[in-house]
Amino acid sequence: MGNRILVKAPAKINLSLDVLHKRDDGFHEVKMIMTTIDLADRIELDELQDDKITIVSQNRFVPDDDRNLAYQAAKLLKERFAVKKGVSISISKIIPVAAGLAGGSSDAAATLRGLNKLWNLGLSIDKLAEIGAEIGSDVSFCVYGGTAIATGRGEKIEHISSPPPCWVILAKPTIGVSTADVYRNLKLDQVEHPNIDAMVQAIHNHDFKGICTNVGNVLESVTLKMHPEVNHIKMQMQRFGADAVLMSGSGPTVYGLVQYQSRLQRIYNGLRGFCDQVYAVRLLGNRNES
Numbered sequence: 001m002g003n004r005i006l007v008k009a010p011a012k013i014n015l016s017l018d019v020l021h022k023r024d025d026g027f028h029e030v031k032m033i034m035t036t037i038d039l040a041d042r043i044e045l046d047e048l049q050d051d052k053i054t055i056v057s058q059n060r061f062v063p064d065d066d067r068n069l070a071y072q073a074a075k076l077l078k079e080r081f082a083v084k085k086g087v088s089i090s091i092s093k094i095i096p097v098a099a100g101l102a103g104g105s106s107d108a109a110a111t112l113r114g115l116n117k118l119w120n121l122g123l124s125i126d127k128l129a130e131i132g133a134e135i136g137s138d139v140s141f142c143v144y145g146g147t148a149i150a151t152g153r154g155e156k157i158e159h160i161s162s163p164p165p166c167w168v169i170l171a172k173p174t175i176g177v178s179t180a181d182v183y184r185n186l187k188l189d190q191v192e193h194p195n196i197d198a199m200v201q202a203i204h205n206h207d208f209k210g211i212c213t214n215v216g217n218v219l220e221s222v223t224l225k226m227h228p229e230v231n232h233i234k235m236q237m238q239r240f241g242a243d244a245v246l247m248s249g250s251g252p253t254v255y256g257l258v259q260y261q262s263r264l265q266r267i268y269n270g271l272r273g274f275c276d277q278v279y280a281v282r283l284l285g286n287r288n289e290s
């Protein structure tokens with residue numbers, strides 16, 4: 001049997017997401033605070049002697065061809081570094097798909113980190129993040145993990161300290177949301193911009209209350225209008241007692257920050273009453289092992 005590498009691909013949430021303006025290349029200039037949570041896909045990379053890339057996944061929403069971001073990551077490395085061997089990429093999908101949690105991006109990032117080892121490429125983590133940006137805006141952050149301010153179209157990463165430990169409740173409505181559609185429908189003259197500097201300060205001070213008062217996401221203005229059920233989930237989560245409630249990324253997943261474990265069960269049970277996909281996990285905030 002050939003070499004095998006196992007890699008974890010954690011989801012992210014956006015504690016804060018601001019859009020500054022639309023750029024000439026069609027992307028939007030963003031400023032966001034991203035952090036990793038303890039909800040992760042598992043990626044298994046098996047060396048193939050044949051010169052090909054295969055994707056194996058039991059999840060019917062995960063493409064098994066070149067549309068898969070993990071496939072694109074492998075292809076990019078293989079071509080750029082003239083690797084003659086192939087790889088079988090097996091994805092155990094835990095992160096809900098098309099959810100605003102960067103599942104596909106994190107699979108791509110984990111594939112980059114894993115193949116760097118499997119194929120002995122010797123690339124630095126910064127180089128992997130740079131390559132990741134060619135696959136998608138969220139991939140660079142996912143290469144590092146941890147907690148960071150992301151700017152540019154999301155690929156410029158400045159690491160900051162981790163927020164104080166807390167719980168994260170996630171509820172994913174059954175709808176899927178297209179990130180491109182959300183950005184396209186954003187009306188920047190009608191949004192309320194979050195205070196990113198105040199969020200950074202609160203994280204720096206380990207001030208959980210300050211973090212809760214400063215969560216904000218301008219993309220909510222679009223997705224909540226398109227899908228009123230997202231707002232319904234937000235209101236329910238607030239009612240059940242989460243300390244802060246926000247939509248992650250372009251949605252539709254809503255997360256709640258919860259300081260005390262004693263409150264978790266009640267919020268979880270309340271949401272399970274009308275939402276199939278509910279998760280209670282820890283906020284990780286620390287960097288991936290490279």
Ligand SMILES: C[C@](O)(CO)[C@H](O)COP(=O)(O)OP(=O)(O)OC[C@H]1O[C@@H](n2ccc(N)nc2=O)[C@H](O)[C@@H]1O
Nearest residue numbers: 026027028030136137138139153154179180183249250
């Ligand atoms: C919503 C977030 O997930 C927040 O973390 C990201 O901003 C989106 O990251 P992503 O899914 O990796 O996005 P990409 O795959 O790079 O882009 C998908 C589409 O979203 C739009 N897009 C994305 C990022 C950005 N800064 N401006 C954009 O306008 C573009 O139309 C692009 O074609």
Ligand SMILES: Nc1ncnc2c1ncn2[C@@H]1O[C@H](COP(=O)(O)OP(=O)(O)OP(=O)(O)O)[C@@H](O)[C@H]1O
Nearest residue numbers: 068069097098099100101102103104105107138249
């Ligand atoms: N490895 C993958 N896992 C899940 N979906 C993938 C993967 N590769 C490609 N996709 C495609 O990407 C689409 C978006 O999936 P993904 O789970 O990455 O969205 P997301 O969480 O909204 O991402 P982001 O937060 O970065 O915008 C899916 O509908 C699917 O067709």
